[in-house]
Amino acid sequence: MNALQFETPGKVNIIKVDVPSIKPNEVLLKVHYIGICGTDLSTFRGLNPLVQYPVIPGHEISAEIVEVGSQVPAHITTGQLATANPYTHCGKCPSCKRRRYNACQYNETMGVQRGGAMQEYIILPWEKLLINEKLNKEQLALVEPLSVGFHAVARGTVTDIDTVLVIGCGMIGAGAIIRAALRGARVIAVDLDDHKLAIAKKLGAKHTINAGKDDLPECLRTITAGQGPDVVIEAVGSPATYVTAIEQVAFTGRVVYIGYAKNEVAFSTKLFVQKELDIRGSRNALPEDFVAVMNYMESGKLPLEDLITSKLAPAAVGQAMQDWSARPGEVIKLFVDFSK
Template identity: 80%
Template sequence: MKAVLFPSPGQVEIVENDIPEVTSGEVLVKINYIGICGTDLSTFRGANPLVQYPVIPGHEISAEVVAKGDQVPEYIKKGMLVTANPYTNCGQCPSCKRRRYNACQYNETMGVQRNGAMQQYLALPWQKLLMNEQLSREQLALVEPLSVGFHAVQRGGVTDIDTVLVIGCGMIGAGAIIRASLRGARVIAVDLDDHKLTIARKLGAQYTVNAGKDELHDALQKITAAQGPDVVIEAVGSPATYVTAIEEVAFTGRVVYIGYSKNEVAFTTKLFVQKELDIRGSRNALPEDFRAVMNYMETGKLPLEDLITQKLKPEEVRGAMQQWSDKPEAVFKLFVDFSAD
C-alpha cells in the first residue's frame, strides 16, 4: 500500500508498505482523507521537538471500515464511515487516574511519537473509532482538529457572560471560535490574515482584528470598554502571542494555551499575581469534545467549502508542504486524498 513518509526535515517520500493485518480487537480501515495540520508542518520544517524521524504523519482521519478482527462489537460493520481518536493513554499516570486521558503522561499521538495515518490502510483498536453516518467524508477529517479548539474552551470554563479572545484563526482557533460562540460568549478573533478573519466571522466571531494592520491593544480596549477579555485562548504558539495573552486578559481572567513555542518565553510575572490569573494548558481533546464537534456538524452550519484549501494526491504532498512552509497564511486546511487509490 502507498504511504507518505517524512524521512527527515524538509523531505517527503512515497513508500510502499504492507497492508496491516488486523489482530483481536482491531479494525482495518481504508483511508479516504487525511488532514494536514500545523503539527505536520512543524515536523516538515524540523521544528517539532516531539517527533522522531522517519515518520508517517497524519492524525486527522476520514476512513471506511473494510475488515475487523474478533472481539470487535457487532455494531461496527464493513462500509461504515469513521474518524478516530489518534491519542493513546496508559491508564496509570496522574492524568489518566483523573480521567483526563487527553493529557496522558505517556501519550503517543499518531504522526508524532508514532507513525500516523497518511497511508492507504490503517489498523486501529475498535475503541478508538468514532462514527456518525450523517457526516460526509470531508467532515469526518475535520472532527479531530476542531475538537482541540472545543477542548480549549472547556478548559477556559467559557460561559455566556464571557468575552473570549481567540488568537490565531487556523483550524484549532476555528474550533475555539465555534465552541465559545455556541456557549453564548462574545468572541473576538485575531489573526494576521484577512481571509481567515472572514471565515472567523462565519464561524461565530462578533469582532475581528488584524493584528498586522491594527493596534491590538487599542482595539481590545474599545471592544471591551477598557476591561479586557475575560478569557484568552492562544492558538498560535509564538513567544509574542504568549506574552500578548497575559498582557491583554482582564484582571482575574483566564488564559488558555493550546500552541507551544519551541523557544523560551519571557514574561513579566507580576501580571500573574497582580491580575490573579488562571493560566491553563490545553492538550488534545477528550471523547466528549469529539462528540460535541460531530453534534455541531450535524446542524449543517459548518462552512465546509471555506475550510478546505486544497485536496492533494499523495505525490503532491512534498510541493504543497514547501509552499505552505513558504507562505503559511495562504493555507487553511489541506487534505491528502486516498479515496481513489
C-alpha cells in the first residue's frame, strides 16, 4: 500500500509499505482523510525536535473499519466510520496518576514520536477509536485538532462571565473560539489574516482584531473598558504572542499556552507577580474534549466549507507543504485524500 513519508526536512516521498495484520484487540482501518497540522509543518521544516526521520506523519484521522480482531467488543463492526485518539499514555507517570493522560510524560503521538496515519490502512487498538456515524468523513478528520482548542478552554476554566482573547485563528484557535463561545464567554479573536477573522466571527467571536493593522492594546482597552481580557489563549507559538498574552491579560487573569515557541522568550516577570497570574500549559486533549467536539459537530453549526482549505492527493503534498511553509497565514486545514 502507499504511504506518505517525510524522508528528511523538506523532502516528501510516496513509499510502499505492507498492509499490517491485526492482533486480537486491534482494528484495521481504511483511511479516508488525514489532516495536516502545524506540527506536521514543523516536521517538514525540520523544526520539530521530537521527530526522527524518516517519519510517516499524520494524526488527524477519518477512516472506516474494515477488519476487527477476535477480542474487539461486538458493538465495533466493519463499515463504521471513526476517528481516533492518537496519543499514548503509560498509566504510571505523575500525569497519568492524576488522570491527565493527555500530558503523559511518555506520550507518543502518531506521526511525531511514532509512525503516523498518512497511509492507506492503519491499525489501532479498539480503545483508541471514536465511532460516530452521524458525522461525515470530513468532520471526523477535524475532531482531533478542534479538541485541542476545546481542551485549552477547559484549562482556562472559562465561564460565561469571562472575556476570552484567542490569539491565532488557525484550527486550534478555532476550537478555542468555539468552546469559549459555547460556554457563554465573550470572545475576542486576534489574527493577521482578515479571512481567518471572518471565519472566527462565524465560529462565535464577538470581536475581531487584525494585529497587523490595528493597535491591539488600544482595541483591547476599548472592548474591555480598560480591564483587559480575563483569559488569554495563545494558539500561535511565537515569542511575540507569548509576551503579548502576559502583557494584555487582566490582573488576576489566566493565560493558557498551546503553541510551542521555537525560540527562547524574554518576559518581564514583574507582571507574573504584579498581576498574580495563573499561567497554564495546554497539551493535546482528553477523551471528554473529543466527545464535546463531536457533540458540537452533530448540531450542524460548524462551517465545514470555511475550514477546509483544500483536499490533496498524496502526490501533491510535497508542493503543498512548500507553499504552506512560504505563506503559512493562507492555510487553515489541508486534507490528504487516501480514499481513492
